[in-house]
Amino acid sequence: MSKVAFSYDIPFIEQVDITPNWAKWLGEMGNIRELQNEPMVACMVPWSYKKHGLLPWMQFFYDWRFADLTGDGKIDFILSCGTFRQIAHKQDGTILWRYEDPSAKFSDVRWDSNVPIVDIDGDGTPEFICARRVDGAVHLCIVDARAGQVKKSVPFPDRDGIPENPLGGHLRCSLTVINATGQPQPRDLLLCWDYRSITLLDNTLNVLWNRQIAEMPARKHRQIGHSPHAADIDGDGCDEILASSCLLDKNGEVLWVAPDLPALVEDGHADSVQIAQLDPEGRPNLTMSTGAYCFSAEGELLWGRDELMHGQAQRVGKLRADVPGRQRVIYEGASRVVPGLPDKVIALGGGELLWDFEVVQPDMQEGGFGFWLGDWDGDGLDEVFVNDPEKVIVLDGYGDVIDTIPGHLIYVFDLVGDSRAEAVVLTGIEPGMQMQIATNDRPNPNPATNRVVEHRQTTPEMVNCTRY
Ligand SMILES: [Ca+2]
Ligand SMILES: [Ca+2]
Numbered sequence: 001m002s003k004v005a006f007s008y009d010i011p012f013i014e015q016v017d018i019t020p021n022w023a024k025w026l027g028e029m030g031n032i033r034e035l036q037n038e039p040m041v042a043c044m045v046p047w048s049y050k051k052h053g054l055l056p057w058m059q060f061f062y063d064w065r066f067a068d069l070t071g072d073g074k075i076d077f078i079l080s081c082g083t084f085r086q087i088a089h090k091q092d093g094t095i096l097w098r099y100e101d102p103s104a105k106f107s108d109v110r111w112d113s114n115v116p117i118v119d120i121d122g123d124g125t126p127e128f129i130c131a132r133r134v135d136g137a138v139h140l141c142i143v144d145a146r147a148g149q150v151k152k153s154v155p156f157p158d159r160d161g162i163p164e165n166p167l168g169g170h171l172r173c174s175l176t177v178i179n180a181t182g183q184p185q186p187r188d189l190l191l192c193w194d195y196r197s198i199t200l201l202d203n204t205l206n207v208l209w210n211r212q213i214a215e216m217p218a219r220k221h222r223q224i225g226h227s228p229h230a231a232d233i234d235g236d237g238c239d240e241i242l243a244s245s246c247l248l249d250k251n252g253e254v255l256w257v258a259p260d261l262p263a264l265v266e267d268g269h270a271d272s273v274q275i276a277q278l279d280p281e282g283r284p285n286l287t288m289s290t291g292a293y294c295f296s297a298e299g300e301l302l303w304g305r306d307e308l309m310h311g312q313a314q315r316v317g318k319l320r321a322d323v324p325g326r327q328r329v330i331y332e333g334a335s336r337v338v339p340g341l342p343d344k345v346i347a348l349g350g351g352e353l354l355w356d357f358e359v360v361q362p363d364m365q366e367g368g369f370g371f372w373l374g375d376w377d378g379d380g381l382d383e384v385f386v387n388d389p390e391k392v393i394v395l396d397g398y399g400d401v402i403d404t405i406p407g408h409l410i411y412v413f414d415l416v417g418d419s420r421a422e423a424v425v426l427t428g429i430e431p432g433m434q435m436q437i438a439t440n441d442r443p444n445p446n447p448a449t450n451r452v453v454e455h456r457q458t459t460p461e462m463v464n465c466t467r468y
């Protein structure tokens with residue numbers, strides 16, 4: 001059982017100009033075909049809720065980022081709707097600041113995954129790193145996260161290189177805080193957009209390097225995925241970067257490219273990747289959702305599942321005490337490849353299948369958006385949280401359903417109360433929508449986790465939280 005600890009009204013976006021190929025793609029899903037025939041305005045297709053009704057995939061209009069904004073030991077959040085709207089809320093629901101730009105477009109930037117809140121300049125207060133229009137042009141901005149004002153901005157990096165028809169029909173980005181330059185704390189920014197370009201910036205927004213990953217060394221699989229992941233593999237104090245199937249060093253030079261394995265060639269790309277410490281005693285592994293492939297730190301293939309059709313997302317955690325090291329859970333989005341096929345959550349211990357669980361992918365919350373691990377019951381082990389069309393399903397380390405939570409899952413973090421995780425859910429994406437923080441209503445018998453946490457801090461997982 002769960003109870004709602006906090007509830008927030010979220011303003012519904014009723015009107016968005018979308019690019020023609022995005023409108024075509026959405027229209028092909030069936031229920032909004034008339035959008036394909038809508039006359040274009042300034043080369044864009046105007047969608048309005050009143051005229052067309054609900055769109056599929058509207059979750060991409062909204063992002064929430066959690067952090068202690070005010071320094072009082074409570075985790076607040078910023079609602080981010082691209083360059084169009086940003087609203088900072090204290091945990092109690094008080095609005096700290098609100099930024100709205102009616103001239104901004106959804107197509108300016110779609111934060112496909114990360115958009116961080118972090119103390120980027122080390123002055124003890126957090127900044128929100130985001131995109132806004134400055135004098136009419138899209139800029140990458142460092143915004144005072146307590147007050148909402150821009151502290152520094154630069155024209156959006158590499159924007160001149162944007163192709164005429166980006167893959168998603170708009171600029172899909174992620175922004176990850178990494179430590180490529182060997183600072184005491186991670187403060188470099190890795191900007192990745194539209195499956196093709198990554199740029200490293202320092203904490204004052206100077207561009208250190210840019211790489212066009214789509215033109216990397218010859219291989220059959222060409223595209224990169226949603227969000228790179230960085231960690232120090234060789235122990236020199238500077239992060240290496242796993243960008244899809246390419247491992248880069250701190251200077252952006254290619255150290256390794258994954259071989260053309262069957263699932264990578266079939267799927268074309270690796271959506272969700274992680275440099276993961278699976279064996280606490282060993283070196284980190286290079287892992288990816290595609291084919292559930294797992295490589296050694298030296299790049300040798302250890303195991304994988306060639307038969308997977310579309311590994312959409314991957315999470316790494318400790319699911320079972322009786323299985324060595326940490327386990328991986330893959331969201332296999334087979335329905336994206338063959339409509340009608342069930343999706344699956346697949347739990348792996350090393351190369352062994354622990355269990356799998358069929359799920360129906362809800363239209364508004366695809367697996368990459370609502371698939372997380374966290375300790376729901378307080379026993380110190382992670383549960384798997386995944387959406388079905390009507391509710392959130394909570395699975396234990398054996399794949400058994402131990403709870404359900406009303407709503408649509410968007411994040412899992414430990415936000416309030418004891419050291420158990422909470423589920424952040426949406427009641428829906430429609431007028432009157434609310435974001436809620438749902439907490440476990442059962443008693444917590446575990447003394448290791450049932451202590452009330454008085455002073456919370458923004459965690460690295462919150463800073464670099466990603467859908468993929
Ligand atoms: Ca700061
Ligand atoms: Ca290193």
Ligand SMILES: [Ca+2]
Nearest residue numbers: 375377379381
């Ligand atoms: Ca647990």
Ligand SMILES: [Ca+2]
Nearest residue numbers: 415416418420
């Ligand atoms: Ca908690």
